Amino acid sequence: MAGKFLDSYDLPITCPKCSNEFNKKVRELNTNPNIACPSCGQLITVDMKKINREIKKMEESVKKAGFRLR
Numbered sequence: 001m002a003g004k005f006l007d008s009y010d011l012p013i014t015c016p017k018c019s020n021e022f023n024k025k026v027r028e029l030n031t032n033p034n035i036a037c038p039s040c041g042q043l044i045t046v047d048m049k050k051i052n053r054e055i056k057k058m059e060e061s062v063k064k065a066g067f068r069l070r
């Protein structure tokens, strides 16, 4: 699996209701992309397709930077 490093990456989420900003681990979002805002309880569904695209991009730049992903 190439995702080990990015599994524990904190993804910044902004609540569409109260604009509260918080972080969720990519691993947690992969398990359950439906999260509740810790401030107002608004249910937020994270678009994992979009997220995974971003993760791919990050993985590539990480590889370019010379990190070893295992």
Ligand SMILES: [Zn+2]
Pocket (backbone or CB within 6 Å): 015, 016, 017, 018, 019, 020, 037, 038, 039, 040, 041, 042
């Ligand atoms: Zn909120």
